Amino acid sequence: xxxxxxFRRDLRLNDHPMLTAAVQEGRPLxxxxxxxxxxxxxxxxxxxxxxxxLAAFAExxxxxxxxxxxxxxxxxxxxxxxxxxxNATGVYWTRAYxxxxxxxxxAIKEALRAEGIEAQSHPGFTLHEPWQVETGQGGCYRVxxxxxxAVKDRPVAxxxxxxxxxxxxxxxxxxxxxxxxxxxxxxxxxxxxCAPYQHxxxxxxxxxxxxxxxxxxxGYRAAxxxxxxxxxxxxxxxxxxxxxxxxxxxxxGFRAMQQGAAGAEHFLKELVWREFAWxxxxxxxxxxxxxxxxxxxxxxxxGDNEDAERWRRGLTGEPLVDAAMRQMYVTGTMHNRARMIAxxxxxxxxxxxxxxxxxxxxxxxxxxxxxxxxxxxQWVAGCGPDAAPYFRIFNxxxxxxxxxxxxxxxxxxxxxxxxxxxxxxxxxxxxxxxxWGLDPAQxxxxxxxxxxxxxxxxxxxxxxxxx
Ligand code: FAD
Numbered sequence: 319x320x321x322x323x324x325f326r327r328d329l330r331l332n333d334h335p336m337l338t339a340a341v342q343e344g345r346p347l348x349x350x351x352x353x354x355x356x357x358x359x360x361x362x363x364x365x366x367x368x369x370x371x372l373a374a375f376a377e378x379x380x381x382x383x384x385x386x387x388x389x390x391x392x393x394x395x396x397x398x399x400x401x402x403x404x405n406a407t408g409v410y411w412t413r414a415y416x417x418x419x420x421x422x423x424x425a426i427k428e429a430l431r432a433e434g435i436e437a438q439s440h441p442g443f444t445l446h447e448p449w450q451v452e453t454g455q456g457g458c459y460r461v462x463x464x465x466x467x468a469v470k471d472r473p474v475a476x477x478x479x480x481x482x483x484x485x486x487x488x489x490x491x492x493x494x495x496x497x498x499x500x501x502x503x504x505x506x507x508x509x510x511x512c513a514p515y516q517h518x519x520x521x522x523x524x525x526x527x528x529x530x531x532x533x534x535x536x537g538y539r540a541a542x543x544x545x546x547x548x549x550x551x552x553x554x555x556x557x558x559x560x561x562x563x564x565x566x567x568x569x570x571g572f573r574a575m576q577q578g579a580a581g582a583e584h585f586l587k588e589l590v591w592r593e594f595a596w597x598x599x600x601x602x603x604x605x606x607x608x609x610x611x612x613x614x615x616x617x618x619x620x621g622d623n624e625d626a627e628r629w630r631r632g633l634t635g636e637p638l639v640d641a642a643m644r645q646m647y648v649t650g651t652m653h654n655r656a657r658m659i660a661x662x663x664x665x666x667x668x669x670x671x672x673x674x675x676x677x678x679x680x681x682x683x684x685x686x687x688x689x690x691x692x693x694x695x696q697w698v699a700g701c702g703p704d705a706a707p708y709f710r711i712f713n714x715x716x717x718x719x720x721x722x723x724x725x726x727x728x729x730x731x732x733x734x735x736x737x738x739x740x741x742x743x744x745x746x747x748x749x750x751x752x753x754w755g756l757d758p759a760q761x762x763x764x765x766x767x768x769x770x771x772x773x774x775x776x777x778x779x780x781x782x783x784x785x
Contacts, residue, residue: 320346320487321408321436322400325386326357326419328412328442328560329375330520333477336412336440346487348404349379349386353499354393356418361681362504363650364558367516369501371559374519376496384484388494394426401435403491408436412443412560415596416688417603445474445564445593448600458601461704465594466587477566507647507749515649516555516684523556527567531574531582538581542588545641545653546726551585554685555651557592564589595689598703605702606692607673614701618779619671625766626670629663630678631754632732632746635765638714638722639663641731644746648731650684655721661698662712667772669779672699708780711773734762 323340331337340347351372360368376386389396397409409430414423423439430437441447451468452458459465502508517526530551534541541549556562567589575582599605609615620626628634632643642656652660657679664675672695679695680686696702700710722728725735733739733747739758747758767775 319405319407320348321410322397322404322406323347323349324397324409324411325349325351325375326411326414326560327558329371330523330561330563331378331382331480332520332524333442333563333566334412334480335442335478336410336438337481338478339438339440340410341481341484343408344485346485347384348400348406348487348491349384349484350397350400351386351388352393352396353388353390353494354396354422356422361683361686363508363512363682363684364680364686366502366505366508366512367518367555367650367684368559369496369499370513370516370518371561372496372501374522374561378520379484382484383486385490385493387491388496388499390494390499393422394429397426397430398433400491404487404489406435408438410438410440413439413441413447414443415448415600417599417606420600420603442563443560444596445469445568445590446472446597448597451597458597459594460598462591462594465597466590469590469593470586474565474568474572477563477569506751511648511745511749512650512684515651517552518561520561523553523562524566526552526556527562527570531570531579535571535574535579535581535585539584540581542581542584543655543721545638545656545722546724546730550654552651554592554687554690558685558687564593591693592687592690595687595693598693599689602703605696606688607676609701610696610703611701611705613783617701617783618669619665620669621671622674623668623670625668626664626674628763628766629660629668629670629675631750631756633756633763634663634668635763636663636667636714636769637725637728637732637735637762638718641722641728644731644743645727646679646682648742648745648749650682652679652683653727655717656727657694658698659712659714659717661695663714663772665695665699666708666711666776667767667769669776672696672701709777711776713769713773715769732762733758734760 321340321343323337379386427437534549541547571582571586632640634640639660642652642660646652661675664670665672676691676695679691693702697705700706700708729736730740730742733743747756750756
């Protein structure tokens with residue numbers, strides 16, 4: 319009798335503990351993906367990119383003579399229907415650590431086990447299970463540096479090979495057609511605009527890792543902050559859909575470090591920021607949408623407002639902030655330093671609640687990750703764990719002088735700054751909704767607020783709150 323292997327954010331064949339465990343049972347496998355209400359709710363860009371990931375994964379399975387069965391509906395009901403259609407006796411999946419998935423998965427495990435179905439969850443999404451890394455006193459780390467020290471020497475099991483063979487069931491349950499799900503429906507700019515910037519699927523992710531370690535890691539430490547350079551790995555997009563495992567990246571980075579590659583340790587440290595974010599979200603589920611530090615509920619954040627709308631549209635009149643926002647709209651991603659600057663500008667110069675920005679990022683990023691996004695926003699806003707203090711306010715002009723010295727990044731994404739704009743800068747105007755009424759021939763807007771006045775207003779609000 320077959321086993322259902324329920325794929326979620328683990329769309330790969332290599333280093334897949336759940337798949338390896340299922341193969342070891344020696345039974346036919348039915349790979350399944352369920353578009354359940356939780357998955358339906360993700361942002362437009364992430365949902366569109368999920369569609370690309372599913373198509374690529376179905377192709378990888380197809381090359382092994384397998385299929386990916388697609389079904390839509392509440393997960394438990396759908397699994398029950400699949401079990402009865404296929405006579406499966408067990409369901410295996412890779413653990414997820416966000417609050418909604420955890421609640422769903424424990425309810426499913428309990429219900430299926432009560433019905434005599436074997437329900438097993440396996441690791442694979444993080445380097446370590448969130449309950450495994452504990453401080454000397456017990457409990458989880460709340461500060462990154464000691465977390466890094468705890469993780470850096472902790473053994474990470476070697477990546478598992480892809481299964482050589484997947485046994486095929488005697489009969490296949492019905493599958494939806496991926497196109498009918500219209501995962502890109504809310505992402506009208508998707509195919510035309512963002513697609514060239516995506517590296518979709520497991521082979522692409524592996525190539526990306528190899529190319530990064532071969533060509534970029536040595537210069538990573540110095541160049542990773544330069545927004546106009548392509549100096550980072552770009553792997554966040556692949557990690558989001560599980561097209562590559564963090565263990566695979568860890569081991570490859572570790573080998574590079576042992577061979578003396580200068581930037582490799584720094585790269586591993588960044589990977590561990592992802593790990594830290596997921597461990598935090600596991601232990602503090604409210605990190606996702608509530609001020610993590612006490613006292614911040616009383617801060618006079620502005621709710622959504624017209625300035626925030628101009629921020630979303632890349633029309634603040636601050637070239638670096640606008641370049642960042644337009645980069646995200648056109649490419650589905652944004653440079654890490656630009657994320658910090660754009661987030662700081664919204665929460666400090668525009669005094670707007672970080673959750674307004676978090677939601678827009680969640681709608682526009684193809685690497686959207688609920689843990690890294692929430693941690694990043696709370697870090698910048700000053701209300702998160704191990705956060706930058708609120709009075710540390712990024713100055714976009716100063717940041718541009720340091721990290722976009724030749725203005726390459728700003729010119730690449732802001733058409734109004736050049737007489738002969740770059741293709742990406744023009745693409746932005748083609749991509750935005752017509753109702754925004756934007757035209758590259760319009761003059762570049764004046765700043766919403768002077769950097770100095772915005773900074774003073776934010777600091778005064780902060781001081782009053784502390785008075
Ligand atoms: P590299 O520099 O090549 O780093 C390697 C890997 O380390 C990344 O792929 C990523 O998995 C991890 N990593 C690097 N920096 C961070 C970081 N600061 N926090 C957590 N993990 C990190 N990252 C997301 O994956 N999804 C998000 O939705 C997201 N939202 C963010 C929002 C804000 C406000 C901020 C400040 C940061 C956010 N980040 C998010 C973190 C970071 O910006 C991206 O992970 C990084 O830009 C991805 O590029 P890369 O893969 O080339 O990274």
